Amino acid sequence: MTNCSSQLPHPNSAPIDTMSNLTESAILDCLKDINDPEIGRPLSELGMLKRAAANDDGSINVDIDLPTHAYPGRERITDAIQSAISAKLPEAGATSVNFTATVQGVDSGGKIGLQVKNVIAVGSGKGGVGKSTTAASLAYGLKHFGAKVGLMDADVYGPSIPHLVGAKGEPNIEERQTSQGHTISRIQPIEHDGLKLMSIGFMIQEDQAVIWRGPMLHKLLTQFLQDTDWGELDYLIIDLPPGTGDVSLTLSQLLGLAGAVVVCTPQKVALLDAVKAVSMFNQVKIPILGIIENMSGDIFGRGGAKEAADGLSIPFLGEVPSDADIRIKGDDGQIAALFETDNPAREHLLHVVENVAIQIAKSIMETPRMPTLEII
Template identity: 50%
Template sequence: MPDLSSDSVRNLLADFKDPETGRSVTQLEQLHDVQAADGKVAVKLGLTSWAAILRDEVTQHCRDFLAERLPAGTDIQVEAVEHDRPAEPIGQIGLRAKNVIAVGSGKGGVGKSTVSTSIALALSKAGSKVGLMDADVYGPSVPHLLGTDDRPTAIDKRLQPVEKDGLRVMSMGFLVPKEEAVVWRGPMLHGAITQFLKDTDWGDLDYLVIDMPPGTGDIALTLSQLLPLTGAVVVCTPQEVALLDAVKAIAMFRKVKIPLLGIVENMSYFLCPDNNKRYDIFGTGGARAKAEELSVPFLGELPINIGIRQRGDDGQTAGNLTDQETAQGFEQIARQMVRNIARQHEQAPAMPSLPVL
């Protein structure tokens, strides 16, 4: 066993990985303070806002990591502190976002926009900097779900996203009257999505969540050409007819080389408030089984819930993350998704930024 000293603890932590980058926390100067004396170790571990939703488990993992390597009985304290690391520009449009996540579905009506919005809200609630882009040009529902009809303003020819419930939001629903239909061909769609990404002043983001249109249209191809997507989440319901379409969505993402972060089974069951009995209205477990069959991570299941529906209708979707009955499900899905991203980073650590000459 190594001597109990600050230097020896730092040397041990050279093998502890930052979840955001997959690189050593000592390499990235994330050990803000290390004290070791008299059988006690105290570490201040710097974590960025990207890792906010994993903060507690990363600090516990760090404690366990040290406990396995230090003398038995050592008193180990690990405190997470803020560590600033701005996003680097990515893609041909120079978007400053650490991760871009597409949320799609094979068909409409499965709750994709509700899941997209609630995942973004869960990440923001944890402390991350989050943007939400409604790419469902034909049926933009994010403005209604968030209860805002604000219009984005322009500063120096750049659109300013609407800020609502801690999110930076952009949607065609802000630009087109509710009663008007968008009747566009593919090139116009490509132009709109490009403008939303390139000409919107998103600022510095940890996550940009993109609510995709249903089906397997060409917006996924547009996105894959514009910037490197971290991955995709596919939302479906348990019944076989919905799973058939979800399989097509998975095939689409794979064809355009967008990694799959996981599947969410929405409307998985109904828990009757009168007798607390569970009813599998659309069947159950279909998405989990299909995920296993296709070697795609399963992120979790969400129930048919009157509160979720009502809050969506009332423009109060943010309440999904404050209602004890629903918050846990959405938070667990967002957390598992970020864990899967961190696992990707661990397997392929990010390269350090090169100095500008």
Template identity: 55%
Template sequence: MPTAEQLRMLVSNVVEPFTERPLGDLNMIRDTFVNGTDARVRIELPTPAYPDSKKLEALIRQRIQFAAPELQPRIEIQSTVRGKDTGGRIGLNIHNVIAVGSGKGGVGKSTVAAALACGLHSFGCRVGLMDADVYGPSIPHMMNADGRPGAQEVTDDQGNKMMRMEPIDANGVKLMSMGFFIEQGQSVVWRGPMLHKALTQFLKDTQWGELDYLIIDLPPGTGDVSLTLAQQVGLAGAVVVCTPQQVALLDAIKAVDMYQKVNVPILGFVENMTGEIFGRGGVQKVAQELKIPFLGEIPLNACIREYGDRGQMMQMLLEENPAREDLRRVCQNVAMQVFRELVKSPTGPVLEIL
């Protein structure tokens, strides 16, 4: 009969199917236990949005069955989101900050950002959503959130008192938007430097609490905002949203170039509005050429616009509809890509302040 340590060795060689690395290397074995033929393996998934835990469980079972057929293993699966925790630099307790960007407006960036936040929440992750698109904040409407965030006095580790803004709760997602501070019908004109300062300040001054993922909906085409975030907060990576049209693709390629220049890992491309009108597959092809992960396609479907218009993004991820499975898959792919980046370089990119 193998010992618990031998069982651990056995399981640590099982190859995790989505990163193609051994479980031992990925630090995914919490503990093992053997008592007679009774055995237990506890596995810790890197995210509740893990794509297929049944498949992983079957691989572990096979391995044990093959090497120690006398064992009756129980396989327990739990999950904990890990991250580079770079937000700690400005006092945030957020494991992964994910920027959603694009080269161009109108490609569905806010829709994807909100769907990511709602989808990851629906898998059981702790999620925040920050609307940084000060030119056209649309997240509050899509998430059916309004009102003005309250203020709360908090005390930091050194005993300093400070005021923090309370994010608005939207179906369990913590939401913050500059839109909450703008009167109806008013438009804002922010100059670059103001925008940088405001964004970091906004992030810092919000009482996010502990989050697994914070999704940031970036304003279109602004490289300097990404740079500021990368320097001051640290990003787990950026998701680039693109439609299959040629012009949108060219803009997306520019966005990729910009992220690479500022050392932000590109989590991948999402093809939005796939279908008869704009075409299909163009984004995946470009992703392959640029050696960038492809995170999935989202069909052009009126139901997506309708859920957004009604402020029901969370319902879109929960109810049966033609877009739900594609949206959930994008969420899973993003979460796994964040994990792959973490495995590749466990600490945040160090950027010199320019």
């Protein structure tokens, strides 16, 4: 829950006897055409305009429920509401806008009993571009804004999430009785820095190489999703392995994903990587949320991923600079530290997080979610 109020005294503060005009319906009517600055449709139609009330002194309270905690347009909404009330209800006093957030999502894992509003896969067309760093940053960033977040490592060949976030431990397995008297095993995710984590890295030695055959891979990922006590989450971020479409196919069979984020580096050839990743996600019917340029501004330049996004008519979700500190913090298991106020990467990362969250809210509010893929 996020609260943020602001007040502007109205120059013609109203006398008490004109208050009778300030009914809830009159106030709501005067706000009905205000567009959400991010989604571009009226707040009233989007269900974001929750309540409006006039107090005895003529001051007004408006309650807005945002579709995500990571919402960048609070001030713009406040300004638009205050301007509309001053212009159309001159008898009103100061207006304060109170924000809450209820993450929008469509039953991402309903089919397998997962209570997660939005599952986000992070992938790329090639290895080493910063998928895992981006996945961990998205998880920390969404949590920073106030959402309930899980982070699942689907890279069973080279799990890196435990190392990146500095988490250790072995997940507990709890046996439970169902109402029909059956015993079921539930895996408890590792709780770390307020995130729920699951990775094969918690179950094997760091230097242990594991060979997974296709069916085992499918089974393991199903267990990670279905048999893990994720609880109720707003977002579950899934870090994909490089290259293969196997994992994405399994995910799309099990879940109705909110979408995939494609991570690209800035080189001109990023376009080829992006095309590869986008075509892979298209094949397995996972919607694309957009492209992030990672390691922007290094020897490979800047802007290739944006060009790729434009060329493919896919949203560009922002750029994260190439920064030695991002690498060092990742190597030290300190991704969380990138969100400390003085860290130069923080603003870039938060901006990307907001764009991802808004993209999801937009896709939910504009179009119905793609159905879960039937097993081929």
